[in-house]
Amino acid sequence: MVQYKWVALSNTSLGVFMGFMNANIVLISLPAIFRGINVNPFNSFQYLLWILFGYSIVSAILVVNVGRLSDIFGRVRMYNLGFLIFTVASVLLYLTPGQGSIAALQLVIYRIIQGIGGSFLMANSAAILSEAFPPKERGFALGLNGVIGIFGGVAGIIIGGILASIYWRDVFLVSVPIGILGTLWSMKSLRQLSKPNRNQRLDIPGNIIFAVALILLLVGITYGILPYGSQVTGWGNPYVISSILAGLVMLGAFVYVESRSKDPMFRIELFKIRAFSASAFAILLAQLAFGGLQLMLVLLLQAIWLPLHGYSYAITPFWAGIYLLPLLAGFGIMGSIAGKLSDRYGARVLSTLGLIIMGTGMLFLTQLSYNFDYLQFALTIFFIGVGNGLFVSPNMASLMNASPPQHRGSASGIRAMLTNTGSTLSIGIFFTIVIEVLYLAGPSSISSSLSAAGASQLIPYFSKIPPTASIFAAFLGYNPVSAILSQLPASVASSIPSSVVSTITSNTWFPQAIAPAFMGALRTAFLIGAILAYVAAVSSALRGRTIIYEERVIESSTNQK
Structure with missing residues (x-):
């Protein structure tokens, strides 16, 4: 008979595989989705942000509450409910009936429902694994669980690119069979190993x-x-x-x-445990450093590097995902190794070293030119992925091992909340830096390029376009210049010579025009990310010796005798 711990690992891994796959499918397929519902990227910033971030925002808000409820009513029951809600939301996304802004709003609402289901999964998966595996195997289990999530992310990039080219609704449908399988399997196979404390008040x-x-x-x-x-x-x-x-x-x-x-919802007493609090603060700081990095790299590839290398804007979202695979590979390879090592040597050295590697990799990124050599770029992001993988699994095992079993639902919820909150804050910080620098330095660079192209009459119109519009247009797979020209008055558009239009709408003109300002902004963002990673390393180093709650309780009981 298969040991229960492997049943728990396989089922929770299916959940994390589905979550990572879903996130990358949506990211890669946004151009097809927006075209499918007939939404213009120049007046749809709010919808783009909420489709992208609504899921993580809702998850961040709910995971601590759900983790606390799971300690009272049972983690397996709440986990099963999460699979069911996620699956229902995927069906609703596939069936989105509207067009234009109505359809965009429907997608946002259904993504929020999906985020509710995701919060039930995220708040309980680590707690279920921590119950199923003995303390000396938890790092391995959590690490392998994370690696399978990375495979889901890779599958999302590939499947999303294929399905988006066929029919945009199919990108949501692919999660449905996985969700149905996971729901039925979890209901049949998962067991509640620790008795829920129903005496606690909500x-x-x-x-x-x-x-x-x-x-x-x-x-x-x-x-x-x-x-x-x-x-x-x-x-x-x-x-x-x-x-x-x-x-x-x-x-x-x-x-x-x-x-x-x-009976508090947020177990503040957990932060009195040094290993827990140091791990928790390291998670928040690491996510502030890393959370917005992937999105910034996607923007760099889609707005600058890929068009310069002959890729049309329509296919840059898919190829940006492909070219970022070394980042996922680094995390995947090291995540499984680090989890096993942490079971033997503890988390302090491994997690701290991982954060130092991640920060150093971000410093390397500050030295990139806009038309970089891809091998150098790939090695750098692989290096960052290795650092992140070296940090995440041991740190998570350290946090869960230090938590009392009856509060592991709350502990897992706090971990997930800090992860999602830090990621959202990071995206806000990185985006603000990029947009503000582009606002200050971008107009003069674009004006010079327009004059050189013989399109000086367009300078007043281009100067009115906010950097957000151009960046989001490139992110959604539109040529930003073509999108801007489509907004011009007919009299102005007809006065532009066709040779000039051909020049400024080419793949290379916009990247070269915006590159100096854009790279300056990214270097600032990467430098701040590196500093945050190093501060997170300090927090990680302050965790002290490895604490396993069960062993501490046994030791305490022995001493009392």
Whole structure:
């Protein structure tokens, strides 16, 4: 008979495979999705952001609440429910009936529902594995689980590229059979190994305050990326400022309420465990460094490097995913090795070294030219992936091992919340840097290029286009210049010589025009990412010796005798 631990590993791995696959399929297929619902990228920034980030925002808001509920009502039951919700949402996404803005809003809503299901899966998978595997094998199990997730990400890139070229709805349908299989299998095979504590009261005030605080913070950050009036970003928007400040005040109120609650939703006492708190802060800082990196690399490839090397804008989303595979490969290879090593040697040295490697790789990225040699780029991002893989598995095992078994649902929820929150914050920080620098340095660079191309009459029109529009157009697989020209008055468009139009709509003109400003922005973002990774390494190094809760309890009982 197959040992239960392998059943738990295979089922939770199916869940993480589906989650990673779904994320990359959506990322790669966005151009096909937007064309399929007939949405213009120049006036659809908010829909793009919410389709991309709505899932992670909802997951970040719910995972701690779900983790706490799982400690009360049972992790397996909540995990099964997550598979079911995710599958239903995938069906709804496939059936999206509308067109234009209505369809975009429907997609956002269904992605949010999918995020609810994802939060149930994320909050419980690590806890289920930690229960099923003995302490000395948890690093291996969590590492292998992460590697299978990476395989899902690779499958998402390839499958998304194929399905998007056939029919945009199919990119959502592919998750349905996996979801059905996972739902039926988890209901039949997973067992609740630790007895849920039904005597605990549900912390309703804590749940509400925490959810509202994170909603205010993450929504404020998301809209801070968007243009506001004549400003290139929304950080001056009174609603954004009010949302973020109110969120911070609510977080302060949350800490006060939880410290006085008999059965708190957020187990603050976990942070009194040094190994747990150091691991948790390292997760947040590492995600601040790494969370926005992949998106910035995608923008670099799609807006600059791929067009310069002969790829049409329509196919750059798929090829950007292919060219980023070394990043995933580095994580996948080292993730499985590091998990096994952490079971033998502990997490402190491995996780700290991984963060140092990741930060150093980001420093290497600051030296890239816009028309870089791909081998150099591939080796650098592989190096970063290795560092991330060396950090994630041992650090997660360290956090879960230090947590009391009855609170591992809460611990897993806190881990997932810090991961998603850090990633969203990172994207907001990196995007803001890129857009602000482009706003300052981009117009003069583009104006010079327009003059050199004999299109000086277009300078006033191009200067009115916010950098966000150009970047998002390239991200969605549109030639930004063609998209801008389509917005011009007919009298202006007809006055431009065809030779000039041919020049400025070529694959190489826009990348060369925007490259100096864009690379300056990316170098600043990469430098900040490197600094954050090094600070995360300091937090990781301060975790102290490896703590396994079960062994500590046995040791304490022995000493008392």
